[in-house]
Amino acid sequence: MYKVLARKYRPSKLSEVVGQPVAVTILKNAIETGKLHHAILFYGPMGTGKTSLARIIAKSLNCEHGPTVEPCGTCEACKAISLGRDVDVIEIDGASNRKIENARNIIESVKYPPLKRRFKIYIIDEVHMFTLEAFNALLKTIEEPPPYVKFIFATTAIEKVPDTILSRCQILYLKRIPEGEISKKLRFIAQSEGITIDDEAISLIAFASNGSLRVAEGFLDRCISFKPNEPITKEDVSVVIGTPTKEKVKAYLKDILENNEEKALQVIKELSENSINLESFNRMLLKELLNAKIGLEIKTALLNIFYQSLTDIKQKVDPEDALIVATYKAKAATKLDRIESLIEKAKGLNFTEEKKEIEEPKTDEIEEKEEKNGEEKVDLILKTLGGKIINIEKLND
Numbered sequence: 001m002y003k004v005l006a007r008k009y010r011p012s013k014l015s016e017v018v019g020q021p022v023a024v025t026i027l028k029n030a031i032e033t034g035k036l037h038h039a040i041l042f043y044g045p046m047g048t049g050k051t052s053l054a055r056i057i058a059k060s061l062n063c064e065h066g067p068t069v070e071p072c073g074t075c076e077a078c079k080a081i082s083l084g085r086d087v088d089v090i091e092i093d094g095a096s097n098r099k100i101e102n103a104r105n106i107i108e109s110v111k112y113p114p115l116k117r118r119f120k121i122y123i124i125d126e127v128h129m130f131t132l133e134a135f136n137a138l139l140k141t142i143e144e145p146p147p148y149v150k151f152i153f154a155t156t157a158i159e160k161v162p163d164t165i166l167s168r169c170q171i172l173y174l175k176r177i178p179e180g181e182i183s184k185k186l187r188f189i190a191q192s193e194g195i196t197i198d199d200e201a202i203s204l205i206a207f208a209s210n211g212s213l214r215v216a217e218g219f220l221d222r223c224i225s226f227k228p229n230e231p232i233t234k235e236d237v238s239v240v241i242g243t244p245t246k247e248k249v250k251a252y253l254k255d256i257l258e259n260n261e262e263k264a265l266q267v268i269k270e271l272s273e274n275s276i277n278l279e280s281f282n283r284m285l286l287k288e289l290l291n292a293k294i295g296l297e298i299k300t301a302l303l304n305i306f307y308q309s310l311t312d313i314k315q316k317v318d319p320e321d322a323l324i325v326a327t328y329k330a331k332a333a334t335k336l337d338r339i340e341s342l343i344e345k346a347k348g349l350n351f352t353e354e355k356k357e358i359e360e361p362k363t364d365e366i367e368e369k370e371e372k373n374g375e376e377k378v379d380l381i382l383k384t385l386g387g388k389i390i391n392i393e394k395l396n397d
């Protein structure tokens, strides 16, 4: 039976976990010294190792040759735990067991010592789905479980877990896995599977997976199905997972900076029609912007605009709509930037001589005008740049 890469390459011991050095070091030391906290909570984005680490802890504690940071992987305990079928390692899906009755069942079962292993381990995934009553019912048990019990919680939404629970747990954050680490793992998998894939293609997958190794492995699966017996190129990746190419991102940014919003909108439309992942496009654009050699002010303004569109997309706004709106906002920002640069230019000119000649009534006139509205102020700057400069300092008040 074909096993998807994410399952086939699930890490089975701490040394195989990638990109989480802090959590791994803490756990390694705790297991080696026998001082593992009785309630651990993993939180972080999807596909970063929460469930994997929970099972690794269970194996480390219960391996027939343990407790050890190098569980053998072959004893009965290790095998059963890997399959999620051990009698004493109880995996609970928090989303479908969220009620107080479920919590009471846990409290009841905690009273009985493990049947076969050293520890009875409760792995509760998506724990943030528990109801408040369920959490409250569990408080005392989590605080002081019998010595043979360990709780391991995992969640992608720690803000939904009550403080009373958090304060009773050791909290370990799993971060997005760096692109370099993801690439390394993908290269390792490709090699083990005898697949030819070039580095650029791997980098593209690593970028598009946004820190989730599971997502990256899923993308690789899809590429392999697309080109089963041929080398995989960056074009293949682009087609299969809908990642935009760098060239498109650069072209769009150029259009924006040149205030050519018609062309920029055309790029968005074309990407959307070709089912290119617009969230990836937006993220690539932010990266490109960060490295762009443009003025700090326009850079900040555009970063703000495209950070907002990314946030909108993540909150399920239609990606095409979000980017169309962002394109218009960007147009406004670049226009403003040009006006500002005109002001800067004006400041750079030396008008001390002329300034002395300015007659008082004229300055008053400007002040009045300025108060009226900003548009007139802009007009004035443009006019003055065209010919006589009146009193630049007044304009900067």
Ligand SMILES: Nc1ncnc2c1ncn2[C@@H]1O[C@H](COP(=O)(O)OP(=O)(O)OP(=O)(O)O)[C@@H](O)[C@H]1O
Pocket: 005, 006, 007, 009, 010, 011, 016, 017, 018, 019, 020, 045, 046, 047, 048, 049, 050, 051, 052, 053, 154, 155, 156, 177, 212, 213, 214, 215, 217
């Ligand atoms: N840090 C990691 N090191 C090695 N492999 C990883 C890591 N994180 C994820 N993976 C890969 O992704 C798969 C899924 O990981 P895991 O189930 O641990 O993620 P998770 O954080 O529990 O995700 P979710 O929040 O979606 O439940 C693993 O089987 C493994 O192939």
Ligand SMILES: [Mg+2]
Pocket: 050, 051, 052, 125, 154
């Ligand atoms: Mg999980």
Ligand SMILES: [Zn+2]
Pocket: 062, 063, 064, 065, 071, 072, 073, 074, 075, 076, 077, 078, 079
């Ligand atoms: Zn073992």
